[in-house]
Amino acid sequence: MSLFSPRRYQAPFKPMRRTEEDTLLIRVFTAGEGLIKGALFSCRMCGNCLLQETAFICPMTCPKGLRNGLCGGATPEACEVDSTRPCTWYKIYERSEKMGREHKLLEINAPVDGNKVGRETWLDVVRTWREVEESPQIKDFFGNREKWDEDWERVFYKIRQPDWWEGDSEYHPPAYEEPASVLEANLRTGKFTCTAEIAPPLSVSPSMISKKVGWMNEYVAAANFTDNASATPRMGSLASSKICLEAGLEPVMQLQARDRSRALIESDALGAAGLGIRNILCLTGDHHRFGPNPNIKPDQFDMDSIQILWMLRRMRDKGVYIDGRSIKNRPVFFLGAAGSPFGAPPKYEAIRAEKKINAGAQFIQTQPVFDYNRFVEWLEALDKRNLLDKVYILAGITPIKSARAAHFMVDVPGVVIPEPLIKRMDESGDKEGQQEEGVKIALEIIEKLHSTPGVNGLHIMAIHWEDIVARLIEEAGLPKPSIKTLPQEE
Numbered sequence: 001m002s003l004f005s006p007r008r009y010q011a012p013f014k015p016m017r018r019t020e021e022d023t024l025l026i027r028v029f030t031a032g033e034g035l036i037k038g039a040l041f042s043c044r045m046c047g048n049c050l051l052q053e054t055a056f057i058c059p060m061t062c063p064k065g066l067r068n069g070l071c072g073g074a075t076p077e078a079c080e081v082d083s084t085r086p087c088t089w090y091k092i093y094e095r096s097e098k099m100g101r102e103h104k105l106l107e108i109n110a111p112v113d114g115n116k117v118g119r120e121t122w123l124d125v126v127r128t129w130r131e132v133e134e135s136p137q138i139k140d141f142f143g144n145r146e147k148w149d150e151d152w153e154r155v156f157y158k159i160r161q162p163d164w165w166e167g168d169s170e171y172h173p174p175a176y177e178e179p180a181s182v183l184e185a186n187l188r189t190g191k192f193t194c195t196a197e198i199a200p201p202l203s204v205s206p207s208m209i210s211k212k213v214g215w216m217n218e219y220v221a222a223a224n225f226t227d228n229a230s231a232t233p234r235m236g237s238l239a240s241s242k243i244c245l246e247a248g249l250e251p252v253m254q255l256q257a258r259d260r261s262r263a264l265i266e267s268d269a270l271g272a273a274g275l276g277i278r279n280i281l282c283l284t285g286d287h288h289r290f291g292p293n294p295n296i297k298p299d300q301f302d303m304d305s306i307q308i309l310w311m312l313r314r315m316r317d318k319g320v321y322i323d324g325r326s327i328k329n330r331p332v333f334f335l336g337a338a339g340s341p342f343g344a345p346p347k348y349e350a351i352r353a354e355k356k357i358n359a360g361a362q363f364i365q366t367q368p369v370f371d372y373n374r375f376v377e378w379l380e381a382l383d384k385r386n387l388l389d390k391v392y393i394l395a396g397i398t399p400i401k402s403a404r405a406a407h408f409m410v411d412v413p414g415v416v417i418p419e420p421l422i423k424r425m426d427e428s429g430d431k432e433g434q435q436e437e438g439v440k441i442a443l444e445i446i447e448k449l450h451s452t453p454g455v456n457g458l459h460i461m462a463i464h465w466e467d468i469v470a471r472l473i474e475e476a477g478l479p480k481p482s483i484k485t486l487p488q489e490e
């Protein structure tokens with residue numbers, strides 16, 4: 001444990017390679033800096049310091065190395081990956097709130113620059129201080145505090161926001177006019193729109209996907225394909241999405257950061273666009289600890305969901321790769337993110353949602369709603385930040401298939417099922433009775449969501465029960481999608 005941060009999850013980084021600039025003096029200086037920052041902040045020497053943005057708590061102590069906010073499974077008690085430690089990001093939010101620095105949490109922070117890891121940063125500050133046009137002057141600290149703050153910020157913005165990233169705290173509306181996808185076209189009509197999830201098969205069976213697409217094609221605007229959720233390998237999201245497209249339904253390809261470098265994320269996104277897959281849901285991904293053993297080595301997160309959104313939006317709207325190279329034929333994406341109404345307190349989740357929307361999220365699909373009142377609190381927190389006009393909200397719905405499934409889901413990070421609903425499932429009799437109760441509960445929640453201002457549609461996650469989607473939509477009296485192809489594709 002250090003003075004200001006939770007303890008490190010992994011050892012400090014070492015430089016990737018030695019250069020001629022690594023003189024003995026610099027190496028000794030770097031070791032000294034590492035010792036001091038280790039004792040104060042549990043610093044991992046990422047070389048891309050964000051301490052001023054994160055209330056002086058090192059975000060790299062998070063087991064996923066998240067640099068833009070907490071994950072969906074964070075709780076006030078502990079980190080979802082390692083229950084013996086607190087959630088780093090909970091601490092950051094709490095201290096930022098106490099210090100009145102919450103606004104600083106909105107800036108989109110860059111992924112780590114591998115060339116800087118393990119290297120000193122203090123000399124970098126001195127160099128940048130000298131380089132910037134108007135560097136902070138000590139006299140202003142006492143005489144003109146506003147100017148001092150501005151000049152100070154200029155120095156540190158340059159340090160933490162490299163030219164290849166240019167992160168900020170602003171909203172960037174999409175730079176295109178016509179809808180990018182059928183899903184976007186349906187949402188733009190203002191009609192309540194549904195999507196549904198299809199779990200990619202655990203084996204090589206494309207016919208399984210086509211069959212499930214057939215069950216729901218008439219009822220939903222698009223089908224999501226998870227990307228090795230729970231760190232468990234299945235048929236890939238890209239391949240599944242392509243099979244779905246060929247079966248006549250638009251896919252939402254989930255693209256997660258876990259197990260992918262930034263180069264692979266760009267490559268997969270471009271590949272998807274090339275195959276005609278327009279909807280991409282950007283996720284950080286579950287930690288490997290939730291997957292089957294043997295487990296992978298630690299530190300497998302190169303980016304987080306917010307960074308993916310920022311990168312893909314810039315590929316689409318600015319036509320640039322993360323490294324600045326230009327893209328000749330820009331990809332067309334309709335970008336989405338996951339929403340977590342039942343994770344951290346709504347005020348914290350709303351900061352994270354705002355960051356996702358600013359980075360590029362155009363639609364949000366939420367965790368399944370069982371606790372309607374808590375969902376509304378989250379929605380109100382988003383509304384307070386004027387976010388509901390900038391993003392389409394698709395509220396998550398999961399019909400509970402059995403009492404056993406209800407008990408299992410209670411332990412899923414970010415899912416909250418109120419006790420009375422569990423009791424209803426427990427008391428609903430045999431298998432058939434339990435399924436009917438699950439449908440009844442789902443229909444009751446759908447009815448409320450359908451008339452909730454700010455909700456644009458549903459995202460139905462009927463886990464291993466995809467044939468129930470059509471029945472839910474029919475019985476709830478929800479509209480079917482009115483647009484099935486884009487004008488340019490007719």
Ligand code: SF4
Pocket residue numbers: 061062063064065066069070071072073074075078079080081082086087088089090
């Ligand atoms: S709960 Fe999530 S965000 Fe918090 S420290 Fe653990 S991995 Fe990081």
